[in-house]
Amino acid sequence: MIRVSIVGASGYSGGELLRLLLSHPEVEIAQATSRSHLGEYLYQVHPNLRKRTSLKFSDPASLEPCDVLFLALPHGKAQLEINRYADLAPNIIDLSADFRLRSPKLYQQWYGNSHAAPEWLDRFVYGLPELHRDQIRQAHYISGVGCNATAANLALLPLVKAHLIDPEKPVVIEIKVGSSEGGAEGNPGTHHPERSSVIRTFSPFGHRHTAEVIQESGINQVIMTMTSVDLVRGALATVHASPAMGVTTKNLWRAYRETVNENPFLRLVKEQRGIYRVPEPKILTGSNYADLGFDFDEEHHHIISICAIDNLMKGAAGSAVQCMNLMLGFAETLGLEFPGLHPI
Amino acid sequence: MIRVSIVGASGYSGGELLRLLLSHPEVEIAQATSRSHLGEYLYQVHPNLRKRTSLKFSDPASLEPCDVLFLALPHGKAQLEINRYADLAPNIIDLSADFRLRSPKLYQQWYGNSHAAPEWLDRFVYGLPELHRDQIRQAHYISGVGCNATAANLALLPLVKAHLIDPEKPVVIEIKVGSSEGGAEGNPGTHHPERSSVIRTFSPFGHRHTAEVIQESGINQVIMTMTSVDLVRGALATVHASPAMGVTTKNLWRAYRETVNENPFLRLVKEQRGIYRVPEPKILTGSNYADLGFDFDEEHHHIISICAIDNLMKGAAGSAVQCMNLMLGFAETLGLEFPGLHPI
């Protein structure tokens, strides 16, 4: 049994980490910290954990050494204390945006301030196993992933890997997301009467996750448009791209099939009948799957690639646990077996 | 044209007052005050009013004399300045709970503090036209109504008026409500991920609106249980009551038919076919109708009476404008003609 602690465990990603790790057969949770809920039972904040654990939130200042440390703090916090955390644990998985970008310059450009620990950027591996499985197996410091970036990067994966799109041409990525993406802290726009039934384009351009897509896909011109819709969990990325010369529908089928065959949490959804013919986040709630689909308009030279995820799972806690499994040599899918629900 | 001002116009009831009064053929809006949104255009807070008015929120301190003053402040505020308001306008309609109860003692019992202007309680008429139409026609000071109390009182109206239930026996009233009932200010429980898809019993007993039901129905033992469900507008009251001796289904039909015939905004919904066979708040969104229905289990001596309303309309701004119409001698339905939408 390895001992794992979670810093910032009262947020939504922290809650999902708790759920996953409490059921993980190789893990024992040592501490779960929260400044704002200090001393409360975990289940008072995450009510699904009632009767599952009698742990209380502990003080981040009293963090003790452990085998793996998950950081689930608001963006900008982990970089301030990364040396302290590294003294406490040999393995760190940080779910925030702090160590996702390899270049301090790119960080400054997208986050508007200089990085507090730029020397650490190179030591972290970007924590999306479908892109960096082998590196993650060797790593001790793993960054989490942006949920929207994950949906976009996985939609792009088969296309980029098989060179089916021209990386010099712009891609337009439309992302629709649920309300949990904004985190556990509300604001006037998340008040239920104002947030219910929305189709609200909150970021037409310039969403920070764009930087992760540029970094990981190698595509320079990425237009990423973010729209909130009415569900709690889920993100759907729709990539509009131009095919490379000579690409056929057959090439696409092969690329997508290979990609989903190589990755236990990727599935291809492209049915001719039934209700669920295309990737949909609805049925992924709570699951670590990412569902992929595509369409090709040969006449207009236009490819659409779709990826659906649960933003808190594949887009956050799920990928983080998958990385932990790889890093520690466990089976990649361990503790991540929940398949999702139907109906939901 | 009469000149009307609204104090506290940035809340949800204030917004509905603005919508109704901007379209009212006999009314001109003089001022709409808001401390928190001072200087902003009305449409920046109530986006449905864009291109309908170029008014801005004004300072409550600079309120000027007018013909009718609507008060849409948080509970407890109107009673502190009622004398000032009365100096400014000959007619006042207060939507808060401050002047709904006739007895200072009852007020203290349910609101936990003594009333700041008890001498004013007698001067106000309880503003539910279906209960006090004639008094309202003569009144200058009208209280608004509690939305849940309104659903309950209207469900009870045909039964009480025709003496079909025994007022000495307890009634159980289950009320299901949408999220707008809590007002425009959010709290952790109204954050969309936490409020979405709830069936949340937030008040099993002792909701303050119970006082209005006791006062207006004359029934002493009222158990009122409040449960939040997932919609924005709407309240459904289900009254469980014991019939008086000898009551038949025919008596009930007659009582409900008479009640809805006497009141332009009441409708009886009791169909044998179609989707909409019973009262439902869903189709009342934006409308001033209250829909009534009933069922009688003769074997078990049990009556169920149902009333559906839009809590912001019949349960707040709609009834207030209806009262204004009566008070000023306009047609009772003037400016309240919107029938609601299907589907919605």
Place this chain on the structure above:
Amino acid sequence: MIRVSIVGASGYSGGELLRLLLSHPEVEIAQATSRSHLGEYLYQVHPNLRKRTSLKFSDPASLEPCDVLFLALPHGKAQLEINRYADLAPNIIDLSADFRLRSPKLYQQWYGNSHAAPEWLDRFVYGLPELHRDQIRQAHYISGVGCNATAANLALLPLVKAHLIDPEKPVVIEIKVGSSEGGAEGNPGTHHPERSSVIRTFSPFGHRHTAEVIQESGINQVIMTMTSVDLVRGALATVHASPAMGVTTKNLWRAYRETVNENPFLRLVKEQRGIYRVPEPKILTGSNYADLGFDFDEEHHHIISICAIDNLMKGAAGSAVQCMNLMLGFAETLGLEFPGLHPI
């Protein structure tokens, strides 16, 4: 008072026509037909009309002469009997897709069969007043509009009119829609447990409304991707386009301002603060407004134009009544004054 009849009045567009026309000061409804609900009261199907009309659905076979005939039949029906309808009424407004396209060839290409009355295509005017106001004033035969096409065409209107985009370059239009778009007849995919909380891309390419966008905008390469989300009414079109040479943000501001100033039902929504900073269909429920917004990424030469509508109003019945007003010389906004609700 003009006498108006509606054929196919039990569907959703028919229901909205009924709501609008029952409140229209210049109109008397003569007949409302429905084969499937023959003999039922209108309010048994459209429950918002209870206590507003005692009309019953009549037999389409017994249709009598009238001044204006609205056809709200399923696509493909109106063209089969257009000569009979024209004998009954001097003015016809057809909400279906039958007479939207001017070219029989384009019709065949997108609808898969030859048109049954191709000689009528030229006699109809495309019923979007913002594009064809003057023609509509002179017309006797007006087609309705596709709801998605309307959102797309209005998002494109300022750009096309002011020549701010190059019509030879492709545009990508992402449209998110509510469930009422599919009409009143359900299917397995609209069953609530399957349709709730979806982000479901039901048409990546080739939606039939694309033909209306190509015809009306003059842009040849239109990629239109349709995604269902969880709300009942509403459509949001997001247009991704490339600017013409030399276009500046100032040009865009001017074009959008001019467009909204010239059209009573268009509004520009582009705020720096508040919750409602961009166009959103949520607040348009029941209203005939179309809200426009835009953003321009000068560095990447990318324009985003957004249009939000209620698909049953501006996208169907609202535009149809607006056309009737123009055709008969009434004020353009008559009977269409409902501003929408906040919150909703």
Place this chain on the structure above:
Amino acid sequence: MIRVSIVGASGYSGGELLRLLLSHPEVEIAQATSRSHLGEYLYQVHPNLRKRTSLKFSDPASLEPCDVLFLALPHGKAQLEINRYADLAPNIIDLSADFRLRSPKLYQQWYGNSHAAPEWLDRFVYGLPELHRDQIRQAHYISGVGCNATAANLALLPLVKAHLIDPEKPVVIEIKVGSSEGGAEGNPGTHHPERSSVIRTFSPFGHRHTAEVIQESGINQVIMTMTSVDLVRGALATVHASPAMGVTTKNLWRAYRETVNENPFLRLVKEQRGIYRVPEPKILTGSNYADLGFDFDEEHHHIISICAIDNLMKGAAGSAVQCMNLMLGFAETLGLEFPGLHPI
């Protein structure tokens, strides 16, 4: 490994059985039948099972012998072929209503027709482990439970067991339910535009599940009122009851604590702070927990007892698997460990 087959596996309860049993460490699924989806992959109907099983729906006529047979057919079907099923498997768990009632007379009274296999009624045990754990351990034929009856019976359990209410007095049970309760087959009222945002009282009296409450609780006068609200999974029962003589709040605390301590899937939710203070079905989605709460108005001699469940889990497939575990001597919670999600 035991071999299990499911008859009628394309419905919602069948889908949940499949999800649970595919992950159950002691079970191998032999056959899953469906007449309407014969030959399709399970995952084409239950999309959460993609990449989890390559089974296809088989013909109910070709059912083979197995260790445990689950019947998830529409009500009325199992009783017609119960002898055939009993020849195929030594252990049967029937999720329909066919064998829930012990008395043929009670069955006829509530279901309107005589039972086709009345001799079998006595051989079945009512499959709610919290009421009949010891009997279930000895049984070979177990009936499923009505979802609403389960919520009601578990809300009553602490009160009945500790004799805290008078069984001769009537109880009023208000139940609010989600849309999955109606099953996988839609009807006009479940079409998303009509079902969304409802508070729809579809059964004021006489719901068939009432019979199970009367049978299991021993209370004769049960008024059960059913209201649909807007969520997919979940049922909340609110019991209004009169306390027996001398009952105190302390008695209630003790009774509820004992009940939840004796039952692994029952939890008491009665918090003074936080968002989740009372039982709510929202957080139980996919989990087998039933959350209990209560309140006591001593002044008015009124007890409220609340139970929240996932109607497809504790109210159907979850309890069925729990019964299988008991019947076969497995750990009671095996395969039922999923704790639910937060947020959701």
